[in-house]
Amino acid sequence: MKQKVIICSAVLCLTLTALMADSDExxxxxxxxxxxGSQLFRDSSGQGHDARCGGSVRCPAMRDGHGWFRLTADNREWVEIPNQPGLVPEQEMTVSVxxxxxxxxxxxxxPVKIGGGKIIxxxxxxxxxxxVLGTDVKDGLxxxxxxxxxxSSGQRFHFLAGSFAFQEWTHLALTWQTGGQMVGYVNGREVKRIPVSNRPIGSNQNPLRIGIAPWDTNALAFGGGIDDVRIYGRELASNEVQALFRNGREGNNPEPNTPDFPDAPQ
Structure with missing residues (x-):
């Protein structure tokens, strides 16, 4: 993982860190x-990874600058990006949503019973x-x-960690470093880390899908809002993940008075 040293005030440091995360890989x-009513969702990274509505399903609705994925007994909605080289990094990766x-x-x-689903x-x-990044039910709501x-050998690395509420905007992030750690964050706080193998992330020919199980578009649909989806080709540091959370969805909801984060769990 690349290391960066920044000397600045708290607010300026937050801004610079967020800009670094925006521009680096x-x-x-x-x-x-x-x-x-849009059927095409533009990738603003400059890589040309635009997303389209999946199959013959309805496109997600656009509400106040985010995608709204409607889910009923007879309706599922998702978007997908065709398989392309480099869409999933092999050695280092961060996914933020x-x-x-x-x-x-x-x-x-x-609401009397909630359900989980696959996000991306x-x-x-x-x-x-x-x-895959997904949600599962912890308890209650x-x-x-x-x-x-x-x-690349098919070995699975996973965990269930953290807690967040029904019908509340939540920031999730996952980082991966081959030969190092896989780390999960909920609202900027580290919730779990596990060691991973020396083998890279395996490749596959499926599209990248958002709002549904990527391996089966009849399974584990996500119902609700999805916004500010990012994939980086490196492992972001914890302060960079915290900056993405503190800056809010697409940097529209800054929280400069958020207290310092506690030490991460060991």
Whole structure:
């Protein structure tokens, strides 16, 4: 992992760190700021990884600068990016996304049971390479972060960690360093780290899909808001992940008075 040294005031340091993360090895950045009814979602990273609606399904709605993925018993929505070399890094990677989970069973106008789903991923039904970021139910109306990565031998690395609420905007991030660590973050805080193999992330020919299981478009659909999707070709440092959270979705909701983060769990 590349190391950076910055000497600055707290607010200026936050800004510079966010700018570094924006400009350094950004492979994908979907802002979902298109107009409602759009069928093409532009990649602002400059890499040309534009996303389109999956198959013959309806496109997600655009609401206040984010994608809204509607989920009912007879409707699923997702977007996908065709398989392209370099779309999933092999040695180092960071995936960052904002979500507003809203999949629930309602009774008397109250949510009584929530469901998890897959947010973003690129893997196949053999699970011999790639990654997936998802949510799982923790308890009540709380979720837990559920990332998975498969190296080039098909070995799976995963964990369930952290806690976040139903119908609240939440920032999730996952970093990977081959031969090092896989680290998960929820709202800027490290929630889990595990050692990984010396083998790179495995490749596959499937599209990268957002809002559905990448290996099966009939499974594990995500219902709710997805915004500010980013993939970097390196492992961002913890302060860079914290800056992405503190700057808010696409930098529109700065939180300069957020207290310092505690030490990460060991």
């Amino acid at each position: 950004l492979i994908l950045h979907l802002k979902f700021n298109e107009t409602n 904002w979500i507003f989970p809203a999949n629930a069973l309602w009774q008397d106008n109250r 991923g690129k893997t196949n039904a053999r699970f011999d390479g790639g990654f 709380k979720y837990t972060f559920f990332p998975e990565v498969w190296d």
